[in-house]
Amino acid sequence: MGRLIYAANTSLDGYLEDADGAFDWSVPDEAVHRFWNDHERGIGTSLYGRRMYETMRVWEDDDWLADEPPVVQEYARIWRDADKVVYSTTLESAPTARTRVERTFDPEAVRRLKEESAADLSVGGAIIGAEAFRHGLVDEVVLLVCPVTVGGGKPALPLGVRLDLELLDQRRFDNGVVHLRYRVRHTP
Numbered sequence: 001m002g003r004l005i006y007a008a009n010t011s012l013d014g015y016l017e018d019a020d021g022a023f024d025w026s027v028p029d030e031a032v033h034r035f036w037n038d039h040e041r042g043i044g045t046s047l048y049g050r051r052m053y054e055t056m057r058v059w060e061d062d063d064w065l066a067d068e069p070p071v072v073q074e075y076a077r078i079w080r081d082a083d084k085v086v087y088s089t090t091l092e093s094a095p096t097a098r099t100r101v102e103r104t105f106d107p108e109a110v111r112r113l114k115e116e117s118a119a120d121l122s123v124g125g126a127i128i129g130a131e132a133f134r135h136g137l138v139d140e141v142v143l144l145v146c147p148v149t150v151g152g153g154k155p156a157l158p159l160g161v162r163l164d165l166e167l168l169d170q171r172r173f174d175n176g177v178v179h180l181r182y183r184v185r186h187t188p
Contacts, residue, residue: 002117004047004110006129007039007142010156011149016126018150025148029175032144033071039142040078044119047110047132050088052125053099060096085113087128107135130158138184141165147176 008016009026017023028036048056058064059079065072084099091101102109105128114121114137123132132138141163143156157163165182172178 002044002114002120003139004114004121004123004132004137005043005140005142006123006132006138008124008129008156009144009146011146011153013149013151014156015150015153016156018153021153025150026144026146028144028177029173030069030071031173032175032177033075035144035171035173035179037071037075037078040075040082040122042120043082043122044117045083045085045113045121047085047121047123047128048087049125049128050086050091052128053084053086053088053091053094056124057094057096105131107131107137110135110137126154126156126158130161133158133161133163136186140168141180141182141184143180143182145178145180 009023009028010016011018011025018025046056056079059076062076065076080097082098084094084096086094086099086101087103087105088101089103094101110132123129123138129138141157164185164187166185167180168183169181170179
């Protein structure tokens, strides 16, 4: 059975994006990029909302990768090798390989996917992530906390949802980013 892992870069004050929708403050250096490569290597299926998918689908295109460092090129290969499910009412189809579009987020279908998966799954995007949290589907939370406050924007964690967490791992990177990994304590 695979675990569903919510993973995100977040500002110190808890946002994925600032009030203008920017997240350029979370661009990883080589060590952080290597961390994300190692993390994503264990993911068999990624669940995305439409906006997060549209941000991530750049990894399918080789044109811009030619002059990028090996760690960035490696991430593209890892991303391409994973299955992807995009939840969208507006996308007709997905232009990337190994990707299917679902019209609605069905918690029972995600539970089945977890049960049938030999690898872990990830959920990315604030709206889909919040749905997964609300339905008790998330098993772990991986946050890379960036040394910046942005003062508002899109929250990294869902509002109105209580999460009891157990710290499993932590790490400080030389650039000031802090990795925090938690297990979600599910209560009956």
